[in-house]
Amino acid sequence: MATLRVRPLDDADRAWAEDALRELTAGPRIVSRGRLYDGRELPGLVAEYEGRPVGLLAYNMIDDECEVVFVGAVEQGVGAGVALLDEVVRLADDAGCSRAWLVTTNDNTPAIRFYQRQGWDLVALHRDAVKESRLLKPEIPERGADDIPIRHELEFERRLRS
Numbered sequence: 001m002a003t004l005r006v007r008p009l010d011d012a013d014r015a016w017a018e019d020a021l022r023e024l025t026a027g028p029r030i031v032s033r034g035r036l037y038d039g040r041e042l043p044g045l046v047a048e049y050e051g052r053p054v055g056l057l058a059y060n061m062i063d064d065e066c067e068v069v070f071v072g073a074v075e076q077g078v079g080a081g082v083a084l085l086d087e088v089v090r091l092a093d094d095a096g097c098s099r100a101w102l103v104t105t106n107d108n109t110p111a112i113r114f115y116q117r118q119g120w121d122l123v124a125l126h127r128d129a130v131k132e133s134r135l136l137k138p139e140i141p142e143r144g145a146d147d148i149p150i151r152h153e154l155e156f157e158r159r160l161r162s
C-alpha cells in the first residue's frame, strides 16, 4: 500500500526544497502581506510518498499566529497538500496559536478551491497587494494561472482552539 508521511524539513532536504520552490513558485523568495521571506530559511515540513519527497510546507510562527508561507506539491493529487496542512495545524495548535493563516493570489483558483475544501476560511481580500509585493520581488509575473492578472492577495485562516 502507498505510504504518505510528513516529517520536519532538515538540512539534507535543502537542495530538494530549493528545486521544489523554483518549480512551484517564482523562485525561493516569497512575499506575503508586504514581507519578503526566503523559503529556504524558514522551518518546514516535507511530505514523503513511498519514500520520496513530494510536498513542501514552510511556516513562520510569530506570537500566537502561524503563517503558512508556502505549501506545494511536486506530485499533486496524492494527498501531500492535505497531510502538510493537517500537520502544520496540529503544530500550531500544540504551540498555543490562536490561528493558522496563509495568503494566495487571486489567479490561483486551484489553491483557492483546495484551501476551502480543507476547511480554511476566506477572511480578507487585500486589494492590489501584489503591486507592493513586486517592489520586493520584481520576478513575480504579471499573469498567473489561466493567464489571469496577478493583483490581489486572498487571506485564509483556520481558527484554533487555544
Ligand SMILES: CC(C)(COP(=O)(O)OP(=O)(O)OC[C@H]1O[C@@H](n2cnc3c(N)ncnc32)[C@H](O)[C@@H]1OP(=O)(O)O)[C@@H](O)C(=O)NCCC(=O)NCCS
Binding pocket: 004, 024, 055, 069, 070, 071, 072, 073, 074, 075, 076, 077, 078, 079, 080, 081, 082, 083, 103, 104, 108, 110, 111, 114, 117
Ligand atoms: C494546491 C496544492 C498545494 C494542493 O496540493 P496536493 O498535494 O495536490 O493536494 P492533495 O493531493 O493533498 O489533495 C487533492 C485532492 O486529493 C484528495 N486526497 C487526499 N488524500 C489523498 C490520497 N491519499 N490519495 C488520493 N487523493 C487524496 C484530497 O482530499 C483532495 O481532494 P478534492 O480535490 O476532492 O478536494 C497543489 O496543487 C500545488 O502544489 N499547487 C502549486 C503550488 C501552489 O499554488 N501552492 C499554493 C499557493 S502558496
